[in-house]
Amino acid sequence: MPDTNATVTATYSRRMRLLLDTGQEVGARIHGKKLKTVCADRVRAEPIPGEPDWLITEIGVRRNVLDRPDSRGNTEVLAANIDRLVIVAAGLPKPDWFVLDRYLCAAELMPAGALIVFNKSDHELPAGAADALAVYTALGYELLNTSATTGHNLAELGAMLGSSTALVVGQSGVGKSSIINIISDGAELRTSAVSNKTREGKHTTVNSIMLPTAAGGSIIDSPGVRDYAPVFRSQSEVQAGFIEIQTAATGCRFANCLHLREPDCAVKSGVERGKIAARRYESYRRAVVLAERAQKKYR
Ligand SMILES: Nc1nc2c(ncn2[C@@H]2O[C@H](COP(=O)(O)OP(=O)(O)O)[C@@H](O)[C@H]2O)c(=O)[nH]1
Ligand SMILES: [Mg+2]
Ligand SMILES: [Zn+2]
Known part of the structure; x- marks a missing residue:
């Protein structure tokens, strides 16, 4: 493993921004199409003689990743x-709990500490949202109601994230960029203004960007990436990501129970007795169907 000397802090269509361990920020490129860097990657980079850009020569070992299907599958x-995986939802756009469940599943698998942020608390909670959110807190997930408009609980959010590296995900329009802009003290706006003026010209949209927070941490936004929630590779991955189903599964008759049609299934009886939320079980079933589809595709 080569020594790394920089962290990726932004990715554009073909270029990256690096924070060198010396504290200097530089633009960078990478050779070939195979190597692809993402925010918070540690890399080895070297200056290119006669050019302002640096060249990334190696990507350090990744402690974990969040991956998802892209538009081509x-x-x-x-x-x-x-x-930390910060999963943002709001009253508007209408919450898609299946998206939230898939991100929670991803957080368990990475692993990364999940934090649910329900934003736009300046608006009334939509019908059913309080009950849906109570299911998550009962499971032990941290939940914070925030408003990027009034600033409600944003200092608390900053304090909870502390010095960690946090990735912010969730449906488009829930307020991710607004929250990040406040937590990073406006760095987001400043940075996108800079990225528009890069030498590469007009079409250098930022894919992902990592910004420093006041508490000494880093927070990542992905404004140029469409939000596809994660898809999993197998039923066992899905089960491991739905913590209450994983726990209940030890009581099933069959060790390889999928909790779909099998007899003596402790998960299904848990749903019937109200021990497992029916909506979470529905998300589990849908995620298993997606996993089976993904398996066929990659086989
Ligand atoms: N009322 C209200 N609107 C918000 C709040 N946070 C963001 N918005 C608005 O919601 C829209 C989407 O916000 P944005 O940060 O771009 O969402 P993103 O797509 O998740 O990054 C914008 O019009 C914001 O002004 C909030 O807490 N309350
Ligand atoms: Mg955004
Ligand atoms: Zn079962």
């Missing part, structure tokens, strides 16, 4: 080396 890594 291939797997795309969104970010690496993540401590």
Whole structure:
């Protein structure tokens, strides 16, 4: 493993921004199409003689990744080396709990500490949202109601994230960029203004960007990446990501129970007795169907 000397802090269509261990920020490129870096990647980079850009020669070992299918159904890594996965939802756009469940599942598998942020608390909670959110807190997930408009609980959010590297995900329009802009003290706006003026010209949209927080941490936004929630590779991955189903599964008659149609299934009886939320079980079933489809595709 070569020594790394920089961290990736932004990715554009073909270029990256690096924070060198010396504290200097530089633009960078990478050779070939095979190597692909993401925010929070540790890399080895060297200056290119006669050019302002540096060249990335190696990517360090990744502690974890968040990956998802891209528009072509291939797997795309969104970010690496993540401590906290901040999953944002709001009353508007209408919450898609299946998206939230899939991100929670991803957080368990990475692993990374999940934190659910329900934003736009300046608006009334939509019907059913309080009950849905109570299911997550009962499972032990941290939940924070915030408003990027009034600033409600954003200092608390910053304090909870502390010095960690946090990746912010969730449906488009829930307020991710607004929250990040406040937590990073406006760095987001400043940085996108800079990225628009890069030498490469007009079409250098930022895919992902990592910004420093006041508490000494880093927070990652992915404004140029469409939000596809994660898809898993197998039923066992899905089960491991739905923590209450994983726990209940020890009581099933068959060790390889899928909790779908099998007899003496402790998961299904848990749902019937109200021990497992029916909506979470429905997400589990849908995620298993997606996993089976993904397996066929990659086989
Ligand atoms: N009322 C209200 N609107 C918000 C809040 N946070 C963000 N918005 C608005 O929601 C829209 C989407 O916000 P944005 O940060 O771009 O969402 P993103 O797509 O998740 O990054 C914008 O019009 C924001 O001004 C909030 O807490 N309350
Ligand atoms: Mg955004
Ligand atoms: Zn079962």
